[in-house]
Structures are given as structure tokens and as C-alpha cells.
Amino acid sequence: MNESVSFLDSWFVWRDAIIVAVIAAATLSYLGVWIVLKRVVYVPLALSQVSSAGVVLSFFLCGLFDMHETASLPDPTWMALFLALLAAGYFARQGQESNNATVVAYLISSVAALLLAGFIRQDLHDVQSILFGSAVLVETVQIVNVGAAAALVAVVHIVFYRRFLFASYDPDTAGASGIPVYRYEVLIYVTVAVAISAATRAIGALPAFGFAVLPAMAALRLARSMSAAFVVATLIGVVCAALGYYLSFVLELPTGAAMVGLAGATYLASTVRHLRRGSLR
């Protein structure tokens, strides 16, 4: 009770962070349903790493050309987004054979980030906070970025939902009926890239990847229709983000790990329920 009171009393401290976490979790958990169904679960991991490499590259270029003024720095957010979009286009081109491409992209961007980080003049702590976010201290610009990414995902997916479904489920038949499958593949990957880049910088790489996979996997174990899968995944994401935040406050746990841990526990519970249901049949 005391923890609850102090948690609520300090609302002004964590308000922005929890808003960002909930929006990011909802967006990624929704997109996760597509990611899991398309069997490309490594894509969000690779995209978050590619966008991290974009941030490091931005700082590296700044140092290389001796650009001390912030105005002349290639903006880390845009660089991260630009590289993530390039990678998304490449993954979409690979289609369902994208596993190798995502692993290669992950490794190359990890190596590039590590190597370039050694040449960065800025305080490494600053770079890391931009790279991975803290999920605790959130700037207003991150609320705007995550909110804008969520709005973009919502609009694109409402408009193109049926095309996305047909093109993902049965690309050959969709293509034969005149639907430009590759265009819609790219569009899905672009929305994932935008959401992952914004979320990685706001809540960190681990929670971003966790929310892009675990709630959707749990939801697909429980749901019997596509709409139910989207709703359940989004609810799981929102609840795990908010509850994870609360638990991290009262139990003094790392915030990102608490949120992903809850999502993982939800997935395990859904698997047990799924197995029990199967054994009862």
C-alpha cells in the first residue's frame, strides 16, 4: 500500500516514461502479430540494431568532419530511421527467405556500431542513452516520435489491412488476383522499421524487441480470429508495460527487464493453456 501511495505520489516523475512505454508496447505488440505470422521474428532485432548503428554512425560522422555544432550533426534519429528503412526494404525483397539477411544485417550493424563507437568523441554514456534509452527518463521529443510512429502505423494498417492479410497469407494467389504483393510487403516492413526505431530510442532495444515478439506469440496461442489476435496482443503489451513499470518501481528492478519479463511470463502461461487445451481434446 505504501509503495502504491509513493508510486502515485511520484506520478510527475514517471508520467512521460510510462506514456511512452505504453504507446510503444501497444504499437509493437500489434505489429508483432504480423511479424510472428510472417515468421520473421529476427527482423525487429536486426532493425533495432541497424537503427542503433545509424545513431553511432551519426556521431562518428560528426567527429570525422569535426562538427561540434549540434546543428551540423547528421541527426541521429533521422540517420537511425534512414538505415532502418533501407534494411526494411531489403528484408521485404527477401520475403520469407529473409532469415539469413536479417542475421547478416544484425551482425554487420553490431560490428559497425562497436567499431565506430571507439572513434566517437562524445561521452559514451550520452551515446548509450541515445542508443538504448533508459525507459525511465524520457524527453518530450521521444513522446512525439513514438506517438507519431504509432499514428502512422495505425493509419497505414487500417487502410491496407485486407491487402496486408491477403499478401502475407497467400502471396501467390494475391499476386495472381492483381494485388502488388511486394509493395505491401515493403509497406509492412516500413511500419515495423519506423516503430522499432522510435521505440528503441525511447524504451531501449530489449523491451522493443520483446514487445515485438512475446505478446503476439502469446496472443496467437489464445486467439481464434485475426481481430482477436490483434486486440489480445495489444492488451498484453499495454498491461505488461504499465505493470512492469509499477513492479520495477516497487521492487527496484530494471524497468526494461521487468516489462519484458512479464511479457515472457504471459507467453509461458499462454503456452501452458494451449498445451492443456490440446491434451483435453
Added chain:
Amino acid sequence: MIELEDVSIGYCKVPLMNHLSLTVQPGDFWGIVGPNGAGKTTLVKTIVGLIPPVIGKVRFDGRTPRFGYVPQRYALSSQYPLTAFDVALMGRYGQLRIGQRPTRHDVKRTRDELDRIGLDAIAGHPFDALSGGQRQRVLMARALVSDPDVLVLDEPTSGLDLPGEEDILEFLRQLHADRKITVLMIGHHISKVVRVADHLCLINKDAQLFDAGPMAELLTEERLSHLYRRTIQVQRQDGSYHVCARGNEHE
């Protein structure tokens, strides 16, 4: 009319087969046969526009026809939580404007097609829980709700038991007779294909063999033995054909 004239088919600009010519007239029922890996699916995917021809063009008389494609049912993921109705309704998606929801007419059209194909009672069942034959019929209903000019089927009887095969072939025969729809059907077993098709396309990329024409012209022991590299026997009895393979390799 669909016309291929001196076309090369293949993937990524690498030709698998060259100099293919084929003319499909409206209302024809074509059976496309050949051994495994002969290039049957590549040919069909080229015709429906999924793969561009390496050389040449696929020509249509007038507008591009609307294709109702029925893929091999194994190609579909079982992870999607979709009902039989959801899958059949997808056949209307190609005709919806971007952002448009299916109309009452789309829903009714889908229900009617499922009813016609004898699956209305299980429309709400998970697609993945249906039997092989039922899934195949749902995929056919999906192709038909798109009101296709050409129905294209990729081994529709593959993996089905004998009654399932018979049901599908009978349904296709009836459909062709009733609607006079053009059908291109890839068949695994030529003995089944010859019972419903009126034209044959024999294809084997390894032997660089491609023959297309009316059934009576192409269904000869010599051509089929060349196609399958086995001695094939063809018997005609009461207007229908019986095809069987002998064990020995054909020279």
C-alpha cells in the same frame, strides 16, 4: 484468349525452358502434366503474371483476364487464425478499393459459393482444422468468388484420398460444364487429368520437351513415354482414356 509465342520461362532471368508456344481459347480445359520438377508451376506462374517471362510476352485478347488461382494447399501457413469463411472471402479482396471493407454483396457471394461447394455448414470452422479435401474446396470457393475468367489450379488433388480426388474432379467437370469457365489445371497424375481436360500441355524441362494441343492429338504412347522416360500405355475405352506406366525405362 491467352497466347504464348516463342516464350522462355524461368527465374531471375535464367531460362528453364525456351521457345514455348501455347494458345488457350475461352472455355478450354487444359491439363498441364509432366514429371516432378518439370516446370509446370513455373509455366502457370508465368501465365498468371507472378513471374515475368525471361524472353517474350504473355498476350491476352483484350483486357488481362481475371485469374482465380488455387495454390497447393501445403503452401499456406497454419498459424493464421482464420476460418474457412475468412479464407474464402479473400477472393473478393482483389476487387475492393484500397481501404474499403467487404460489402454485403461480397459476404453473400462468398456464402453462396461455400454453400454451392457444400461447405456452408463449416464456414465458421478454423481453416486449419478442416480435412485436406475440405481445405481444397475452400480454396476453390475463394478462387470462384473472385468471378474469374480463368481458373488456375496447382495439383488440386495432391495428397487426397480416393473419394476426395473423385469429389474434386467431379466438381471441376461440373463447374466447367455449367459455367464454361476456362481452366488450367496442373495435374500430378496424368490418368486423372485426362478424365476432365480437353487439352493437354506436356512439359519436361530436363528433356526440353513441350507439347500443347487437343487431348486426342497429344495422348499417344510415344509422346507420353518420351515425357516420363518410361514406357507408357494408353488405352481408349468407351470414349475415355486409361493411362498406365510400365516399370522399364523408355529408350
